[in-house]
Amino acid sequence: DGGITQSPKYLFRKEGQNVTLSCEQNLNHDAMYWYRQDPGQGLRLIYYSQIVNDFQKGDIAEGYSVSREKKESFPLTVTSAQKNPTAFYLCASSIDRGRSEQFFGPGTRLTVL
């Protein structure tokens, strides 16, 4: 089955530790995205990538880093510089420009203790 996988579903980390969230897609999509969602809020864009080895900052990139070494994979690292990292993180991909919708993964709920 084609889709987007995110792992793990729940993640706990101690304050001050870096943590990497996985996102893999087998939809052959060019574009991939990372969003952050806080309780009762909409989605805010962290980073996006249109092609391999290229990515752009979204609205709230500070304290986060990404890589796009393969078309299928777009991991997000939450660094210790992120002041309030506890949130729900969603990864998405889309096939091409224009009318195409984004396909989302199941999300990772990160809790920093």
Add this chain to the structure above:
Amino acid sequence: AQKITQTQPGMFVQEKEAVTLDCTYDTSDQSYGLFWYKQPSSGEMIFLIYQGSYDEQNATEGRYSLNFQKARKSANLVISASQLGDSAMYFCAMREDETSYDKVIFGPGTSLSVIP
């Protein structure tokens, strides 16, 4: 400035009734796309419907239809014959410039509860 406004934080609807979820947007682009997504309590975002700014007809997908009023910059989602499984958060989103796929902006969402 808020690009996408959803003024209804929470809505209730009786099962089998229709409900309209409001969305207004702000853009100076002539070419843009509007999306609606559903987010159940599980957290995954589900695409519902799309409307392009140059589409002459309102989009429809099964029980979902989009009431697109370009001059008023509104793109309201209409759900007909509501079902209990429609209880979820609903997000309106916009991509400015249909030829660009780099950025999609989401609204704050509306929580819909369907009452038996």
